[in-house]
Amino acid sequence: AQSVSQHNHHVILSEAASLELGCNYSYGGTVNLFWYVQYPGQHLQLLLKYFSGDPLVKGIKGFEAEFIKSKFSFNLRKPSVQWSDTAEYFCAVIFNNAGNMLTFGGGTRLMVKP
Amino acid sequence: GAGVSQSPSNKVTEKGKDVELRCDPISGHTALYWYRQRLGQGLEFLIYFQGNSAPDKSGLPSDRFSAERTGESVSTLTIQRTQQEDSAVYLCASSLFTGWDYGYTFGSGTRLTVV
Structure with a gap:
């Protein structure tokens, strides 16, 4: 069955450190890829998405993600994190045999120490 | 409205009671997901709705869960005879x-x- 995996459940970084959160999916067909963020007490917000074209996608707040099809990965990166990036990050995938249903990874809780 | 509105924001219920959760989607959005x-x-x-119909109910965990949508707007998710494992945030x-x-x-x- 198709699935989405986020291997880092908790990440703690100091401000200005670089961030990379892993996301892998299991499916050989076409996918649409998303990263969502949930700040404490707030609703899920879209950070960035990939549908086609350039596999390096830039999103809001300095985040970017790279789709590597051969690795079934869509890792999220930010060169220099801020305390305000403390949040939970969810990778999500639409598999092309699943209508418009988003399948989410388990999430990664990021804490940035000031 | 400008966003998707859900109510109530918090609900505490006793085991065995029924609960109804409400979702008001963005006006004009035909697809709605729980x-x-x-x-x-x-x-x-x-579950998801396309208009008022629910083509995919595969994710409902048991027959205690049901959902409906009327008028291509408001949707209600109903959980009957709630159990402790139903405790969660419903989005x-x-x-x-x-x-x-x-x-x-x-x-x-x-x-x-x-x-």
Whole structure:
């Protein structure tokens, strides 16, 4: 069955450190890829998405993600994190045999120490 | 409205009681989705609506769960005879259409606690 995996459940970084959160999916067909963020007490917000074209996608707040099809990965990166990036990050995938249903990874809780 | 609205924001109920959770999608959004987020876990798909019909109910965890949508707007998720394992945040999202390239907008969720 198709699935989405986020291997880092908790990440703690100091401000200005670089961030990379892993996301892998299991499916050989076409996918649409998303990263969502949930700040404490707030609703899920879209950070960035990939549908086609350039596999390096830039999103809001300095985040970017790279789709590597051969690795079934869509890792999220930010060169220099801020305390305000403390949040939970969810990778999500639409598999092309699943209508418009988003399948989410388990999430990664990021804490940035000031 | 400007966003997806869910009510109540918090609900505490006794085991065995029925609860109704409401979702008001963005006006004009034909697709509506319900997800569940248990503590420490990712989002779990429950059901989606295209208009008033629900083509995919595969995610509903048991027959105690049901959902309806009327008038291509408000949706209600009903949980009968609640159990402690139903405790979770229930999230609703809507999108303009069900095509892949239409993004979801999520509501703030209803936090359900079954005691």
